[in-house]
Amino acid sequence: MEARARRKVFFKDKVFEVVRKIPKGETKTYKEVASLAGFGGAARAVGAVLRTNYDLAIPCHRVIKSDGTLGGYNRGPNAKRALLEKENGL
């Protein structure tokens, strides 16, 4: 298929889609998102995409590391933690 430019947006598109599907109050790991996106071991790539494509329509702050740590956030880990606690009802 015309997977030329298609594939280029395949990864990003999937990541955005998956992250956007994350319900409020729930947090997912980059590994999980990558896996659901179909790229399993592309945890880094997931963060790279979210980093460059930070969109307010995408709850990228709900995506954390598999260790349970928040990881990072384009707006600052501070805002990320605040949002997570708030969405979790804390």
Next chain:
DNA sequence: CATTTGACGCCAA
């Protein structure tokens, strides 16, 4: 077009 970096993950010491 090729190289480097990067919001990660997991194993070893």
Next chain:
DNA sequence: TTTGGCGCCAAAT
């Protein structure tokens, strides 16, 4: 338990 290093993938420069 904590710190360090290596590996994986895609994007950005």
